[in-house]
Amino acid sequence: MHASLPVLAFDCSTEWVSVALDVGAARVVTRREPGGARASQRLLPLVQEVLAEAGIGLREVGLIGFGAGPGAFTGLRAACAAAQGLAFGLNRPVVPVHTLLAVAASAVTDAPLVLAADDARMGEIYWALASRTPAGEWRLQDDARADAPPALSQAWTEQLGDVPRAGLALCGNAWAAHGASLRAVLPEGWQDMLASALTVAPEAAAIAGLARAAHARGESVSAVQAQPIYVRNKVALTSEERMQAREAASRAAT
DSSP states (O other), X not given: OOTTSOEEEEEOSSSEEEEEEEEETXXXXXXXXXXXXXXXXXXXXXXXXXXXXXXXXXXXXXXXXXXXESSOHHHHHHHHHHHXXXXXXXXXXXXXXXXXXXXXXXXXXXXXXXXXXXXXXXXOEEEEEEEEOTTXXXXXXXXXXXXXXXXXXXXXXXXXXXXXXXXXXXEEXXXXXXXXXXXXXXXXXXHHHXXXXXXXXXXXXXXHHHHHHHHHTTOOBOGGGOOOOOSOSOOOOOHHHHHHHHHHHHHHHO
């Protein structure tokens, strides 16, 4: 793919559906709207909208990037299916972009280190540390994990200390859903950081940039190889397990 060819990207991993067309020369056409159950129905119409606004035909797209996960199971499958279908039809490469990396790249922050955390449901949080390279690219420091707040407290303080280091930003959508539970288990030094946490969704514009950079590094794949990224195998709880998770979260918050 020539570096200037348009990159089509989208994400349905959270409560939003986001679509972007990066046409190069610092021009990106975007759409973003509430997703959830509507994501699979709205994704392709939004793709058509950004193409029409940019005045670009679908066959002019040179690369497809999508938010591969972790995230909402149905949303990940919808984005992956759309990416595979378009890539097969166009014979184009695909880049499955890690959604927590996309959270870091979407955040409006000068911090060189981002703790990206998204609501994983089931009383857990998806999280990973992302750092900015000297060249300005974002990279994950390790594999993402899914943990409940008590386990997070131990993991985060082991890696970052009782008082988080300077130059760290907390980003993602986990803070509203799990803020009370996190405040109850994290050391006192974390409280100011929690208060300043940024609610950030993975933006398709950021995914397009990450996909273009990954392709330049030789990291794109064929349509058949494009798969979602799952951090855990179990994606649903029984009614009893959901009740137990709510009770555990309530105890942690009191």
